[in-house]
Amino acid sequence: MPRFAANLTLMFGERPFLDRFAAAAEAGFGAVEFLFPYEHPPETIADRLRENQLTLALFNAPPGDWAAGDRGLACLPARSVEFRSSVEHAVTYARAIGATKLHVMAGIAPPDDRAASNAYRESLRFACDRAGDADLDVLIEPLNGRDMPGYHLADFNRAADLIAELALPNLKLQFDVYHRQIMHGDVLTGLQTLAPIIGHVQIASVPRRGEPNTGELNDTAIFDALDRLGYSGFVGCEYRPVGSTEEGLGWFALYRNRG
Ligand SMILES: O=C(O)C(=O)[C@H](O)CO
Numbered sequence: 001m002p003r004f005a006a007n008l009t010l011m012f013g014e015r016p017f018l019d020r021f022a023a024a025a026e027a028g029f030g031a032v033e034f035l036f037p038y039e040h041p042p043e044t045i046a047d048r049l050r051e052n053q054l055t056l057a058l059f060n061a062p063p064g065d066w067a068a069g070d071r072g073l074a075c076l077p078a079r080s081v082e083f084r085s086s087v088e089h090a091v092t093y094a095r096a097i098g099a100t101k102l103h104v105m106a107g108i109a110p111p112d113d114r115a116a117s118n119a120y121r122e123s124l125r126f127a128c129d130r131a132g133d134a135d136l137d138v139l140i141e142p143l144n145g146r147d148m149p150g151y152h153l154a155d156f157n158r159a160a161d162l163i164a165e166l167a168l169p170n171l172k173l174q175f176d177v178y179h180r181q182i183m184h185g186d187v188l189t190g191l192q193t194l195a196p197i198i199g200h201v202q203i204a205s206v207p208r209r210g211e212p213n214t215g216e217l218n219d220t221a222i223f224d225a226l227d228r229l230g231y232s233g234f235v236g237c238e239y240r241p242v243g244s245t246e247e248g249l250g251w252f253a254l255y256r257n258r259g
């Protein structure tokens, strides 16, 4: 049975961020993930994880100035200095909070912009090198253009090609089922084909990005397929609860307290 990680950026949003750790543990999660923890000292995050006996499945490197429209810096040649320091900052956090997986966002630039593609490759080499020193995998995640217009990495095949081309041992694919279904469909075949390079999986219903099994996909069949494929990582619950997070956890009854 897959092991699930509550995404504390989207779930338990009724509470302040630091209170969501206890809420996730109480709900039966053994792991959590979140996007950007940087408003809080890493020691505080580490304490919350330890106090609640939670494993950290994944977090994101700083994305630049989100309010100003940045969605990562990796493909932006003019921002390479800032990118490198964002990776160093993330690695410092990762060491302190016991992370093993780091999502590095690409940024906004057309997929066929050659300068952006070259910068992206260079940035990923740099990130994998620094992250490798801390035993961290670097994840890249194709994002659909409806939620993330203009994002540089918007195709699963392109992500797979890039991972093959760069051949970096700690560069992996973040397979978000929600984005996959919107961009390409063919979710089960995608999971099977890409299994060797998948480093993390995320789930949400389509199209509303709500609880599993409330949209157009059979998420139970997806969880079964992950088992058959021998996927041993976490499945991040990156969804926006329709009502209160707890009320929407009916789907989780089968899986709670299973690591
Ligand atoms: O949006 C997603 O699916 C993510 O996982 C990113 O980390 C944030 O954009």
Ligand SMILES: [Mg+2]
Pocket (backbone or CB within 6 Å): 141, 176, 202, 238
């Ligand atoms: Mg995702």
